[in-house]
Amino acid sequence: MSGYALRQAISDVLGHFWSESFGQIYPTLAELRADGLVEVAQADKDSKPKFAITERGLEHLRARLSEPPQSERPRNGTLLRLFFGRRLGLDGCRDLLEQARRQAVEQLAGFEAIRREIQAGEPTGDHPFFLLTVSSGEHAARATAAWAEESLLVLDRIENQS
Amino acid sequence: MSGYALRQAISDVLGHFWSESFGQIYPTLAELRADGLVEVAQADKDSKPKFAITERGLEHLRARLSEPPQSERPRNGTLLRLFFGRRLGLDGCRDLLEQARRQAVEQLAGFEAIRREIQAGEPTGDHPFFLLTVSSGEHAARATAAWAEESLLVLDRIENQS
DNA sequence: AGGTACATGTAAGTAGTTACATGATTAC
DNA sequence: GTAATCATGTAACTACTTACATGTACCT
Numbered sequence: 001m002s003g004y005a006l007r008q009a010i011s012d013v014l015g016h017f018w019s020e021s022f023g024q025i026y027p028t029l030a031e032l033r034a035d036g037l038v039e040v041a042q043a044d045k046d047s048k049p050k051f052a053i054t055e056r057g058l059e060h061l062r063a064r065l066s067e068p069p070q071s072e073r074p075r076n077g078t079l080l081r082l083f084f085g086r087r088l089g090l091d092g093c094r095d096l097l098e099q100a101r102r103q104a105v106e107q108l109a110g111f112e113a114i115r116r117e118i119q120a121g122e123p124t125g126d127h128p129f130f131l132l133t134v135s136s137g138e139h140a141a142r143a144t145a146a147w148a149e150e151s152l153l154v155l156d157r158i159e160n161q162s
Numbered sequence: 163m164s165g166y167a168l169r170q171a172i173s174d175v176l177g178h179f180w181s182e183s184f185g186q187i188y189p190t191l192a193e194l195r196a197d198g199l200v201e202v203a204q205a206d207k208d209s210k211p212k213f214a215i216t217e218r219g220l221e222h223l224r225a226r227l228s229e230p231p232q233s234e235r236p237r238n239g240t241l242l243r244l245f246f247g248r249r250l251g252l253d254g255c256r257d258l259l260e261q262a263r264r265q266a267v268e269q270l271a272g273f274e275a276i277r278r279e280i281q282a283g284e285p286t287g288d289h290p291f292f293l294l295t296v297s298s299g300e301h302a303a304r305a306t307a308a309w310a311e312e313s314l315l316v317l318d319r320i321e322n323q324s
Numbered sequence: 325a326g327g328t329a330c331a332t333g334t335a336a337g338t339a340g341t342t343a344c345a346t347g348a349t350t351a352c
Numbered sequence: 353g354t355a356a357t358c359a360t361g362t363a364a365c366t367a368c369t370t371a372c373a374t375g376t377a378c379c380t
Contacts, residue, residue, distance in 0.1 A: 004359045014245065017238035021341055026361055048359090058249070065250040069239030069258070073368085076179035077231030079298055083176065085291030087220070088227040093291070096231070128320050129247030129255070132313050136241055136306075143305035144298075151294050158290050166331045183369055188333055210331090235340085 002050055003029050013130075016107070016137045032057065082151075094155055101148035108141040164212055165191050175292075178269070178299045194219065244313075252317055259317070263310035270303040 001009065003025050010020050029051060032038045037057035042049045053061070078096050085093045115134050118127055163171065165187050172182050191213060194200045199219035204211045215223070240258050247255045277296050280289055 002359065003361090004357095008358095014242070015236075017236050017241040017245075019235045019237070022359095022361080023341060023343095023363095024339085030361090061246070062249055065243050065246050066254055069243060072237050072239070073181045074177075074179050075181070075234050077234070079179040079295045080176065081227050081231060082291055082294050082298075083179075084223070084227055085294065086287050087224055092228060093294075126248050128316060129244055132244050132247065132255075132316065133241045135313065136244075136309050139305040139309040140302065143301040147298050147301040151297065154290060154294065164331065165333090166329095170330095184331095184333080185335095185369060185371095186367085192333090 002048070006051070014133075016111075017133060090155055090159055094152065097148045097151050097155070101145055101152070104141045104144035104148065108138060108145065111137045111141060164210070168213070176295075178273075179295060252321055256314065256317055259310045259313050263307055263314070266303045266306035266310065270300060270307065273299045273303060 003022070006029075007020060007022060007025055010018060029038065033040065033051075037054060037060050038051050039054050040049045041052045078100055081088055081096055082093055111134050115131065115138070118130055118134070121127075165184070168191075169182060169184060169187055172180060191200065195202065195213075199216060199222050200213050201216050202211045203214045240262055243250055243258055244255055273296050277293065277300075280292055280296070283289075
């Protein structure tokens with residue numbers, strides 16, 4: 001595929017757990033090409049040249065996939081704000097939780113649509129693995145929605161107490 | 163507190179949703195001081211000087227907390243590897259899921275300990291908000307553990323099918 | 325005396341985004 | 353014909369980590 005299409009695919013398909021920008025994609029693609037891990041192929045004269053992974057690239061990919069995943073540094077702005085909830089005020093907290101809840105519900109609907117789409121297509125050996133990542137999103141979204149709803153009730157109790 | 167103690171507090175208390183390094187803390191502290199948002203106070207002659215937030219700093223904090231949280235760029239190495247599970251192989255996937263499960267279970271135990279600690283201390287107005295963030299961690303950890311267990315069963319089914 | 329924790333700071337390097345520049349192709 | 357999308361690329365900048373340098377205080 002083209003670098004442009006690659007980015008599309010990353011944000012469409014991997015969107016909920018990965019992201020890349022053009023400034024990252026094009027230099028990396030050039031580097032991979034110099035290392036012989038991808039090549040530029042042109043199906044026929046009229047078609048545009050597209051990047052494709054080489055045999056060596058596949059080996060390299062398998063090696064990289066086997067490396068232990070390194071945990072990313074956590075940075076959750078919503079939780080940081082809630083931690084200082086007393087300074088922020090109850091209304092601000094409610095807004096944050098309401099937005100988190102809405103976002104989670106929307107995400108969940110999105111994941112369920114993707115799941116149906118995958119299950120409707122003809123089955124390939126990749127599908128079960130795709131579904132694993134979708135399932136992760138569904139679990140996380142459901143958990144976030146439940147937490148936000150619970151937390152909104154907690155805020156109500158705080159207000160009535162004082 | 164000191165910059166050192168601040169970092170301790172961040173990794174101990176906010177650890178599951180925030181992180182800062184010394185290279186970030188000290189320059190920022192100096193900048194905040196130049197802006198009059200924190201000051202260096204010395205309780206008595208023999209005690210060490212410590213940073214404390216000023217009245218203006220509190221106002222600034224409140225303003226910053228009210229800014230909408232910006233969503234961080236997603237980057238989940240485990241899910242990326244599982245997405246390419248067919249290339250990685252079933253055993254590699256199982257390792258990833260098993261480790262995710264174990265980590266989640268450990269995290270959950272940690273959160274429950276923190277919750278008990280907070281609830282055992284004498285109640286302050288901040289506690290309910292601290293508990294909100296702990297609860298978020300508990301929900302997320304439980305969801306991750308459930309997803310990993312479910313997914314391990316899915317992998318078993320794939321193996322028996324083929 | 326020797327190790328661990330406390331404490332502050334900086335320089336080099338890594339990782340990545342944003343914004344810009346440029347142009348082709350497609351859709352209406 | 354003109355707006356949107358496809359397509360490639362770079363330069364400047366932001367954010368952040370890691371490693372290093374340095375020293376004090378306390379424990380045993």
